[in-house]
Amino acid sequence: MILGGWGRYPVADCRVADLRDETGARDAVLRASATLIARGQGRSYGDAALNPAGTLLTRRLNRFLAFDPQTGDLTCESGVLLDDILSVFVRRGWFPPVTPGTRQVSLGGMIAADVHGKNHHQAGPFCRHIRALDLMLADGRVVTCSPDQEPGLFRATCGGMGLTGIILRATVRLMPIETAWIRQRVIRCASLSEVMAAFAAAGDAPYSVAWIDGLSGGGALGRSVLFLGAHALRQDLPPSLRQDPLRVPERRRLSVPVPLPGAVLSPPVVRLFNGVYFRRAQEGTGLVDLDSFFYPLDAVRHWNRIYGRRGFVQFQCVLPLAASAEGLARLLAVTAAAGLGSFLSVLKLFGPGPGGMLSFPMEGYTLALDFPLSAAVPGLLRQLEAIVCDHGGRLYLAKDALMTPQTFRSGYPELPGFLAECDRVGATGCFSSLQSQRVMP
């Protein structure tokens, strides 16, 4: 089956099999004649969930197993979608402790990438809220890992991109909410230093993220729109919404039916869009529903097709706090000069929250840029990678399709410990993806 990631680059013809239960998973690992990788919803952008020799789909491993309304602890099979968790639990007054920017990811994928949300500076990465998980190892054994039980394997698996084994089940602690609404504040920032100052001042806001114009250089370099948010309390709602504060308004969904021709998102178009977007952004505070605040892109199904047939790549890096100002300025200057059209550029300040051995977040600024694939893109990415390495930063595996082994090693100092843990549990040589074959040859 021809598979790709969300960026539709690269694609590969993979032997796939559906995992249906623990027994099926055991059969799959014991019978494997080559390496395997688990795949959730394929929402990682590049080649993390691709293995031509064997890609194991978790979509049928999707049962809710237990919920404790006292603690909010929810136990599910790993193929359960965040979408399902939200559909079932928002109405009952619960919300995931950390959420990425799309509902269409699996629980296993969120753990394996140790995803972050707009609340990273307060809540840390997703796996901080994982109470325990069951991992199937290469020999078919199932090991329960948690911060107290098998802590080494737990820290290797959280953010471990499927390379330690197959996550079968996990327990995540949901957090209580009073309403399905967010109190949002929008701040326009005219420059990079302005938005960084605004982030630093906004540490109290539970959620914060900025849309940043990746095309403007010079005086407008780093101009941004900062979005701050907090879960609205019942008393924050107008009387009309207070009746049913957890009701989620119906969404109109659009869809991109086929890949669009490349010209649609050519640099001039994106520049125009960015300018209009920046000027139109309304400063001020207001109420927005959860979907509009957290998952704006989900409103357009298959939006990745707007980048055309060749697909696109995302470049997401994080720089240590002390090096962020200078590093970001250089990254943005190089990007603006290249003029390759980054349409969805996002900036966020991470907190210090510790994660797994290969978890992406570190304290500092993360910047994400999208590039429709063209001949010039790999060269630009090499330049950006070099800047990131110079400043002691790293790239996000869940977004990556092109990074070099050198960049990977330089960004992930716990790699030796991770590899040792893979050896210890017999995962080495049994689990691999096109990405791991590329970055850890």
Added chain:
Amino acid sequence: MIDRNPPSVLILGATSEIGRAIAAAFAAAGHPLRLAARNSVRLEATCQDLCLRYGVEVTRHEFDVLAVETHAAFLEGLPDLPGVTVCVVGVLGNQRQDEQAPEAARWVMRSTYEGPASVLAEVANRYAVLGQGSIIGISSVAGDRGRASNYIYGSAKAGLSAYLSGLRGRMAKVGVQVMTVKPGFVETRMTAGLPLPPALTAQPEEVGAAVYRGWKHRKDVIYVRPVWRWIMMVIRLLPEWLFKRLSI
């Protein structure tokens, strides 16, 4: 719209993905569920899942379609007589091997026709007395014409389709609904590893939704995906001298 008192739904063969999907479609509309299968401890996770997702009552029950002598007692042992009974049980077998192994072929035929028809007979007689209830049988397009590549299974499904058709005629007079469901290809454990054409292949959830809709609208026969109705019409129209030469 959600009924105020939706009838309970019995799923025979609830370990199958199609059975689980049908259960979910009814649960989403608030129906309590009775899930039945052999070795029914395997249903524990599915029960938990449906109960957590939809907040309906879900019970599980031991059931073997081949143990025909136990069927009456099985029905008496349920918490109530379910208002809807869905039989999903069936065995595909391995045509090539089963051609040479009469015992295995008989097992396919008994599991796919004799067993389901027997248990549905017990259910029908109870519904007939009450003058209400719905019987849903999962047959297959494979029963619409015997093909060289799967006629053992196909003949059993043909038997089941004919049985349901006749039962529908009998039950129509007493107000009991009988619906025949004919899936084409469905991506499940049964078809794992087979090369299925994507445009003609349904996901189990599609079957679940179609069965629920068909039940709601009191349909007699549904195909999933609907295009299979036309495909099978053409296949049935082919003259035998031509059909026997085709390798389908």
